[in-house]
Amino acid sequence: MIPFIVSAFVAFLFYLVLVIGSGSVLFWSWEEIIAGVIIGLATGVICRKVFCKNENYRMLNPVRLVSFLFYICGPFLVELTKANLDVAYRIITGRIRPGIIRLRSGMKSDLALTMLAHSITLTPGTLSVNVDEKSHDLFIHVIHLDEGDEKKEAFEAEEIFTFMNLPAWIRRIAE
Template sequence: MLAFIVTTIVCFIIYLLLTIGSATGASDFFNLGLWSNEEILFGVILSVIVGAIGRKIFVKKDFRMLNPVRWFTFLFYLFIPFFWGMAKANFDVAYRVITGKINPGIVKISPGLKTDLGITMLANSITLTPGTLSVDIDEDKNDLYIHWINVKKEALKKKPIDYKYVCGSFPKWVRRIAE
């Protein structure tokens, strides 16, 4: 039942975002100047249908992502460490595009994450941050194979490579958000 409610509410919020600006005038039930009555009614009906059909796909096992602390941690992660890493990545790529200096290789890291959501978030973060691109994943151990555009020599001494060289403190943040 909780899975059904969560799915319905998320669907309804997305529907409201997509139909914003459909107001017709003072006859609206919620007179904010944003939505008309018809859109809100139809949105509720559609959300209930989608929630009934898709609740088992949307909510897998538990409800740990309902915790608002995780949402705010995610937003903080998105705007400060992640955005800063992304800006650095772009100046790094700009430098390599202009000078043409590359030293590439594919390395394996073990971030030690367990859930699907966590490993997806980490792989996407790695792709968008300095000099790294996730190529493949070992689905048994959740190890990631990373294409690294500028392999550091001191990182190659120990196997498997310490993830600090590749993605900094991202696994800690992702563990705090998704696990």
């Protein structure tokens, strides 16, 4: 019963976001709200075993959702800007020294590992290539390694970010 309610409610909210600005009841019209209820119930019946596969409702906590939005707009945006200025400098000057290194992530759940891999791909001059599924280590391709760093066996997840401590944020959100 809980998977059905959760997926129907999330589908209803997403439909309301998609049809925003259609009428006069706050932002919506009555027809769109009724259609959203019907579509939400149908989605809940059909997709309840797909959306809630492992019965884990941690991300429904509103504190986690708000901190996720804050993470996108605050620390992640700062790191994204810095990484893009860095990549622009490398493109113009052509000064690269690439290599593939091992990164100890220290994440326990799959969702946190996915978020860390996406953040690594979009932020600091690095690109996740492969993942060791047993130890949850990431193999990342770095566009510019400093001198002497190629002798290190493995990097910690906090070392590659410059200004903000993104792995701590991800742990707070998704674990």
